[in-house]
Amino acid sequence: xxxxxxxxxxxxxxxxxxxxxxxxxxxxxxxxxxxxxxxxxxxxxxxxxxxxxxxxxxxxxxxxxxxxxxxxxxxxxxxxxxxxxxxxxxxxxxxxxxxxxxxxxxxxxxxxxxxxxxxxxxxxxxxxxxxxxxxxxxxxxxxxxxxxxxxxxxxxxxxxxxxxxxxxxxxxxxxxxxxxxxxxxxxxxxxxxxxxxxxxxxxxxxxxxxxxxxxxxxxxxxxxxxxxxxxxxxxxxxxxxxxxxxxxxxxxxxxxxxxxxxxxxxxxxxxxxxxxxxxxxxxxxxxxxxxxxxxxxxxxxxxxxxxxxxxxxxxxxxxxxxxxxxxxxxxxxxxxxxxxxxxxxxx
Amino acid sequence: xxxxxxxxxxxxxxxxxxxxxxxxxxxxxxxxxxxxxxxxxxxxxxxxxxxxxxxxxxxxxxxxxxxxxxxxxxxxxxxxxxxxxxxxxxxxxxxxxxxxxxxxxxxxxxxxxxxxxxxxxxxxxxxxxxxxxxxxxxxxxxxxxxxxxxxxxxxxxxxxxxxxxxxxxxxxxxxxxxxxxxxxxxxxxxxxxxxxxxxxxxxxxxxxxxxxxxxxxxxxxxxxxxxxxxxxxxxxxxxxxxxxxxxxxxxxxxxxxxx
Numbered sequence: 001x002x003x004x005x006x007x008x009x010x011x012x013x014x015x016x017x018x019x020x021x022x023x024x025x026x027x028x029x030x031x032x033x034x035x036x037x038x039x040x041x042x043x044x045x046x047x048x049x050x051x052x053x054x055x056x057x058x059x060x061x062x063x064x065x066x067x068x069x070x071x072x073x074x075x076x077x078x079x080x081x082x083x084x085x086x087x088x089x090x091x092x093x094x095x096x097x098x099x100x101x102x103x104x105x106x107x108x109x110x111x112x113x114x115x116x117x118x119x120x121x122x123x124x125x126x127x128x129x130x131x132x133x134x135x136x137x138x139x140x141x142x143x144x145x146x147x148x149x150x151x152x153x154x155x156x157x158x159x160x161x162x163x164x165x166x167x168x169x170x171x172x173x174x175x176x177x178x179x180x181x182x183x184x185x186x187x188x189x190x191x192x193x194x195x196x197x198x199x200x201x202x203x204x205x206x207x208x209x210x211x212x213x214x215x216x217x218x219x220x221x222x223x224x225x226x227x228x229x230x231x232x233x234x235x236x237x238x239x240x241x242x243x244x245x246x247x248x249x250x251x252x253x254x255x256x257x258x259x260x261x262x263x264x265x266x267x268x269x270x271x272x273x274x275x276x277x278x279x280x281x282x283x284x285x286x287x288x289x290x291x292x293x294x295x296x297x298x299x300x301x302x303x304x305x306x307x308x309x310x311x312x313x314x315x316x317x318x319x320x321x322x323x324x325x326x327x328x329x330x331x332x333x334x335x336x337x338x339x340x341x342x343x344x345x346x347x
Numbered sequence: 348x349x350x351x352x353x354x355x356x357x358x359x360x361x362x363x364x365x366x367x368x369x370x371x372x373x374x375x376x377x378x379x380x381x382x383x384x385x386x387x388x389x390x391x392x393x394x395x396x397x398x399x400x401x402x403x404x405x406x407x408x409x410x411x412x413x414x415x416x417x418x419x420x421x422x423x424x425x426x427x428x429x430x431x432x433x434x435x436x437x438x439x440x441x442x443x444x445x446x447x448x449x450x451x452x453x454x455x456x457x458x459x460x461x462x463x464x465x466x467x468x469x470x471x472x473x474x475x476x477x478x479x480x481x482x483x484x485x486x487x488x489x490x491x492x493x494x495x496x497x498x499x500x501x502x503x504x505x506x507x508x509x510x511x512x513x514x515x516x517x518x519x520x521x522x523x524x525x526x527x528x529x530x531x532x533x534x535x536x537x538x539x540x541x542x543x544x545x546x547x548x549x550x551x552x553x554x555x556x557x558x559x560x561x562x563x564x565x566x567x568x569x570x571x572x573x574x575x576x577x578x579x580x581x582x583x584x585x586x587x588x589x590x591x592x593x594x595x596x597x598x599x600x601x602x603x604x605x606x
Contacts, residue, residue, distance in 0.1 A: 110441055189519070271529075285606075296361065
């Protein structure tokens with residue numbers, strides 16, 4: 001029976017990725033059901049203040065290493081400390097969020113601990129002796145159930161697949177400090193600089209996403225500047241289309257997504273791509289504008305709770321997956337939609 | 348420089364996947380190189396061209412799964428190695444990583460190992476970090492750019508991405524790197540390249556050739572199924588003007604409580 005669960009708290013310079021709390025919430029839930037206990041693992045520099053939050057989100061114990069060598073994300077020293085915490089705490093299960101860092105650390109820790117990882121899971125059954133996890137494969141075209149025969153069992157949770165708990169400010173617990181024996185000279189990597197990403201809502205965390213496809217470039221009412229060639233004029237038009245999408249996203253506090261076709265045509269950066277070779281998302285509300293709905297795109301967003309499709313072509317496959325379909329020109333519909341939603345949300 | 352690029356054969360991303368009697372099938376959809384791996388091959392070829400050296404494509408799979416290797420050779424890889432053994436059926440990521448690490452060790456004197464960021468079939472993204480850990484080499488994931496490589500000093504500098512932005516990292520070589528789509532468009536294989544690849548011969552190594560026992564796998568897949576489709580009833584929003592359509596949609600969204 002799964003009794004002791006360790007949740008890794010992923011953060012960047014002390015700013016926690018909120019899916020870490022989803023992992024800690026799950027750990028606490030399993031512990032409550034099985035009469036066990038949940039611990040949080042916090043590694044970094046200047047992260048002392050995160051221990052209180054971890055107790056509020058359900059940890060009974062916190063394992064902490066606060067050290068200058070851990071200032072920047074480097075997987076090798078972090079993996080050493082994860083292994084050290086596991087030796088001390090002896091958990092049955094370790095939970096990571098499926099962030100870029102969480103995925104890396106889970107994989108490397110599995111090698112050190114000689115066990116397996118169940119990656120990016122969306123469901124978990126902890127009733128038996130061993131966990132049974134469910135994860136999408138082929139970008140969600142199929143679902144696989146997984147078991148892990150070794151211990152500890154390592155899982156990484158898909159962002160937003162498990163509930164984030166309400167913090168309970170009355171909770172507290174014990175802190176165990178981990179000894180950091182690492183020497184900077186022994187490390188093979190050095191982080192020289194960090195380039196901040198332009199601000200904006202992240203696709204994987206977003207509860208609302210507004211996405212544009214090839215249709216963003218199809219506004220016949222626009223006259224591009226004369227000095228642009230055909231391709232330049234198309235991108236210019238698409239940028240105007242994505243401005244409409246950004247305006248709607250701003251009103252909704254939403255992230256901006258794009259189809260692969262739009263990214264490949266140079267309308268918007270790859271970072272925004274939703275689909276099988278982009279990001280897989282499952283927001284509460286997904287508004288697809290000028291997107292036909294290729295199978296690779298559908299694979300990346302079909303688990304969204306409510307899908308709205310706006311497209312000129314009534315035969316576009318996206319309508320088959322949409323809760324609400326609106327046949328029409330996105331360039332004409334988005335401005336009044338944005339204004340109307342703004343009025344509603346501000347009123 | 349000696350660069351190994353790991354590639355995998357997968358069903359086309361446009362394939363409809365089904366499960367028949369517990370077995371995953373993609374019908375007669377074509378098989379392709381994992382699309383993420385093309386960026387890794389492109390990076391490997393550019394690095395070899397800029398700094399001198401050779402590129403070897405390494406593939407773990409069934410002997411007849413030649414699509415990824417052929418594509419890498421057609422793009423311009425100098426050599427290829429296939430690792431294939433019936434004992435590898437059902438291997439999990441750790442087991443596969445042990446086999447790939449052993450193959451890299453057998454290839455010998457490798458400076459860089461490149462991977463795509465993940466495969467489009469099982470989507471775990473674990474191999475690059477697990478192979479790095481097994482080889483005790485630095486792991487540099489989600490790299491969009493190679494800033495510099497100094498083979499004489501065994502060092503490289505890359506830009507890698509995280510949720511909050513990019514890290515500029517300096518690392519010792521040998522190292523294991525996973526490459527993202529941001530690296531840049533992969534080249535199309537040339538006609539000559541395709542002809543060369545179709546005639547290319549390459550070794551197929553078994554576990555005995557690698558001198559290792561079949562590694563055990565902790566992860567099992569007791570069940571694979573098609574997702575249960577919640578029946579979606581699409582409601583078409585009508586209206587005489589775009590303004591009216593927008594207004595009607597807003598009313599529906601309010602009623603659906605998603606705002």
